[in-house]
Amino acid sequence: MDVLVCYDVNTETKKGRKRLRRVAKLCQNYGQRAQKSVFECRVNPILFEQMIDRLCEIIDEEEDSLRFYRLMEPREKYQQSFGRETVLDPDKPMII
Numbered sequence: 001m002d003v004l005v006c007y008d009v010n011t012e013t014k015k016g017r018k019r020l021r022r023v024a025k026l027c028q029n030y031g032q033r034a035q036k037s038v039f040e041c042r043v044n045p046i047l048f049e050q051m052i053d054r055l056c057e058i059i060d061e062e063e064d065s066l067r068f069y070r071l072m073e074p075r076e077k078y079q080q081s082f083g084r085e086t087v088l089d090p091d092k093p094m095i096i
Contacts, residue, residue, distance in 0.1 A: 002071040005039045010063040022058045
């Protein structure tokens, strides 16, 4: 399933900036950055639940916001992008 992960972490404190880095790093393990605080992830239901649990352990529910949106499939039919885009196709081989 394709999921959009959006977050807003309060960075007014050192702890908040650390949470922001941890959230971004964890999201990179599941997908690719679409915008600064938005990730596109392709996960199965088990990984999706794992991702939610791990992110909820990081954020401060009093100060931060975390949202998940399930994308309609096929994504190519429902998604439109404009401007600079560096999206990788997760189904194609990646050469590093």
